[in-house]
Amino acid sequence: MxxxxxxxxxxxxxxxxxNLFVQDVAATAIQVILYPHSAIHGGYSFMIKDYLDxxxxxxxxxxxxxxxxxxxxxxLPTFGSETEYRYQIYEDAVITVAGAAxxxxxxxxxxxxxxxxxxxxxDNASLALANDDTNITDATLIYNGVTGPTHKEGxxxxxxxxxxxxxxxxxxxxLTCVSAGWADILINWYELTNKT
Numbered sequence: 001m002x003x004x005x006x007x008x009x010x011x012x013x014x015x016x017x018x019n020l021f022v023q024d025v026a027a028t029a030i031q032v033i034l035y036p037h038s039a040i041h042g043g044y045s046f047m048i049k050d051y052l053d054x055x056x057x058x059x060x061x062x063x064x065x066x067x068x069x070x071x072x073x074x075x076l077p078t079f080g081s082e083t084e085y086r087y088q089i090y091e092d093a094v095i096t097v098a099g100a101a102x103x104x105x106x107x108x109x110x111x112x113x114x115x116x117x118x119x120x121x122x123d124n125a126s127l128a129l130a131n132d133d134t135n136i137t138d139a140t141l142i143y144n145g146v147t148g149p150t151h152k153e154g155x156x157x158x159x160x161x162x163x164x165x166x167x168x169x170x171x172x173x174x175l176t177c178v179s180a181g182w183a184d185i186l187i188n189w190y191e192l193t194n195k196t
Contacts, residue, residue, distance in 0.1 A: 039190035043111030083181030
């Protein structure tokens with residue numbers, strides 16, 4: 001066995017490298033979890049999980065307002081449906097009619113539901129009515145696709161689909177029903193204070 005590697009941490013204390021890289025006792029393999037998984041353990045990972053049963057041409061908007069802090073939101077939306085739905089995410093939308101407030105849930109149920117996001121939802125029978133409630137005229141479309149029985153589920157690959165949201169901004173996650181049926185929504189995010 002070699003000499004242990006020791007380093008001095010930000011706390012001014014000496015730490016051994018084997019304290020930094022925890023090993024599985026049975027396999028003597030290094031245990032590693034990715035940051036998003038670590039955020040769940042730390043109590044700063046949140047979700048909104050819901051389902052819809054919309055008529056053809058109906059629209060459901062989930063409106064997210066980020067806080068004016070350096071606590072940045074790392075968002076991963078996932079959409080699936082039994083029939084065809086179009087999903088879009090707009091940045092800098094304008095809310096003209098208030099919707100129903102939604103409480104984001106902490107993914108670690110040992111921590112409070114204290115996300116920094118304000119979230120509401122509003123459903124409309126048509127795109128024209130949705131645009132009256134949530135004005136996207138000057139908004140920027142940053143994410144879009146189609147989900148349904150002949151399409152791959154929208155979102156789900158954190159490396160490819162994670163979006164870091166801009167602070168103090170309104171986002172609209174819009175689902176438009178192309179053909180009447182059920183849709184499933186899972187919006188995951190973690191909140192991380194930017195260090196730069």
